[in-house]
Amino acid sequence: MSTQSNKHYKIAVLAGDGIGPEVMTEAEKVLQVVADKFQFGLTLTPALVGGAAIDATGEPLPAATLELCKQSDAILFGSVGGPKWTGLAPDKQPERGSLLPLRKTFDLFCNLRPGQIYPAFADLSPLHPRVSSLGMDVLCVRELTGGIYFGEKGRSDTDAFDTQRYSVREIERIAKVAFEAAQKRSNKVTSIDKANVLQTSILWRETVERVAKHYPGVTLEHMYIDNAAMQLIRSPQQFDVLLCDNLFGDILSDEIAAIAGSLGLLPSASLNGKGFGLYEPAGGSAPDIAGKGIANPIAQILSAALMLRYSFGEEDAARAIEQAVQHCLAQHIVTRDINPKSTYGTAAVGAAIVATLRQEQN
Numbered sequence: 001m002s003t004q005s006n007k008h009y010k011i012a013v014l015a016g017d018g019i020g021p022e023v024m025t026e027a028e029k030v031l032q033v034v035a036d037k038f039q040f041g042l043t044l045t046p047a048l049v050g051g052a053a054i055d056a057t058g059e060p061l062p063a064a065t066l067e068l069c070k071q072s073d074a075i076l077f078g079s080v081g082g083p084k085w086t087g088l089a090p091d092k093q094p095e096r097g098s099l100l101p102l103r104k105t106f107d108l109f110c111n112l113r114p115g116q117i118y119p120a121f122a123d124l125s126p127l128h129p130r131v132s133s134l135g136m137d138v139l140c141v142r143e144l145t146g147g148i149y150f151g152e153k154g155r156s157d158t159d160a161f162d163t164q165r166y167s168v169r170e171i172e173r174i175a176k177v178a179f180e181a182a183q184k185r186s187n188k189v190t191s192i193d194k195a196n197v198l199q200t201s202i203l204w205r206e207t208v209e210r211v212a213k214h215y216p217g218v219t220l221e222h223m224y225i226d227n228a229a230m231q232l233i234r235s236p237q238q239f240d241v242l243l244c245d246n247l248f249g250d251i252l253s254d255e256i257a258a259i260a261g262s263l264g265l266l267p268s269a270s271l272n273g274k275g276f277g278l279y280e281p282a283g284g285s286a287p288d289i290a291g292k293g294i295a296n297p298i299a300q301i302l303s304a305a306l307m308l309r310y311s312f313g314e315e316d317a318a319r320a321i322e323q324a325v326q327h328c329l330a331q332h333i334v335t336r337d338i339n340p341k342s343t344y345g346t347a348a349v350g351a352a353i354v355a356t357l358r359q360e361q362n
């Protein structure tokens with residue numbers, strides 16, 4: 001493709017398993033349209049990951065895939081895992097054998113999951129009519145390379161353990177991201193922990209308090225995870241930035257997605273703080289709907305928008321995608337996870353977003 005600018009981005013496209021390839025197809029189409037419109041070049045190079053890679057090569061993260069990621073400007077990721085591979089040894093399974101190593105290898109310590117109830121389609125939310133009046137616009141800032149997912153593990157026939165460890169350095173760097181994000185939003189951080197029980201949470205709370213002193217304009221509150229899970233459903237509008245460790249952020253972000261309308265709406269950016277990132281839907285491979293053409297492609301498409309924003313600084317292109325998505329949601333062009341009566345499938349929703357972007361072009 002010829003462009004008027006010299007900007008050209010190399011993207012490793014790791015579609016993975018289940019609905020991953022179905023929703024990735026739609027995100028790639030959207031990316032091609034905005035590349036034309038905003039005059040930048042793209043190289044989208046596919047590579048195997050997860051269960052698909054195990055089937056083809058015996059490894060969840062083949063060396064060729066890792067090398068491609070290292071040679072790329074960003075990684076666009078689908079999802080991995082499914083019942084076919086759950087019997088494998090834990091380290092060989094798609095999730096632990098590919099996604100977690102990618103996060104660690106590239107030091108993607110910061111996971112951003114923005115969730116909102118779009119007013120124009122609040123009436124389709126599963127929580128309607130409550131959400132229509134309450135509203136929600138939150139950013140979940142989740143620590144992604146520490147905590148219990150990465151600590152020492154072990155098991156015998158009768159016992160098993162996982163270890164949660166956090167260092168001050170790990171907590172400080174994710175806390176800074178949360179406060180800086182809050183400064184650009186509504187100046188409020190709610191730090192989630194279980195400091196009434198866990199040592200790591202006590203260190204978390206002390207460290208977050210110290211970081212907060214550098215951001216006097218931002219209000220900090222602490223909330224226990226159990227209360228936060230309840231408060232999110234009861235009154236989501238009270239939150240702005242939610243600062244979470246790896247486990248708590250994983251769980252709360254699915255809840256945020258449900259309040260927004262569906263897991264199929266929630267994108268994520270996993271960042272190293274230096275411009276490199278992996279961008280993926282917050283949800284998984286959805287084996288229950290894979291292959292049916294009904295998966296919601298919006299989380300994948302919005303993840304591509306986050307990639308344009310955070311890795312390439314293409315803010316106008318990112319916004320154009322987000323506005324096209326909102327336009328389609330407002331017209332109720334949605335998959336069945338949002339409206340069970342809908343006749344739109346994955347490809348139809350993707351096509352509507354592409355058509356909206358093309359119309360705006362003219």
Ligand SMILES: NC(=O)C1=CN([C@@H]2O[C@H](COP(=O)(O)OP(=O)(O)OC[C@H]3O[C@@H](n4cnc5c(N)ncnc54)[C@H](O)[C@@H]3O)[C@@H](O)[C@H]2O)C=CC1
Binds near residue numbers: 023264280294299
């Ligand atoms: N980042 C990743 O690759 C992740 C992978 N997983 C893996 O995915 C597999 C399935 O895990 P589950 O617990 O079932 O979680 P899941 O997130 O795949 O699905 C949970 C529910 O949400 C629905 N859902 C998710 N994305 C959707 C979309 N785009 N459109 C419509 N509905 C959607 C599914 O149909 C399902 O009912 C497991 O192997 C799990 O380990 C889970 C989470 C993240």
Ligand SMILES: CC(C)CC(=O)C(=O)O
Binds near residue numbers: 096283
């Ligand atoms: C492998 C899991 C930790 C993935 C997941 O559930 C997530 O990142 O939300």
Ligand SMILES: [Mg+2]
Binds near residue numbers: 250254283
């Ligand atoms: Mg999760």
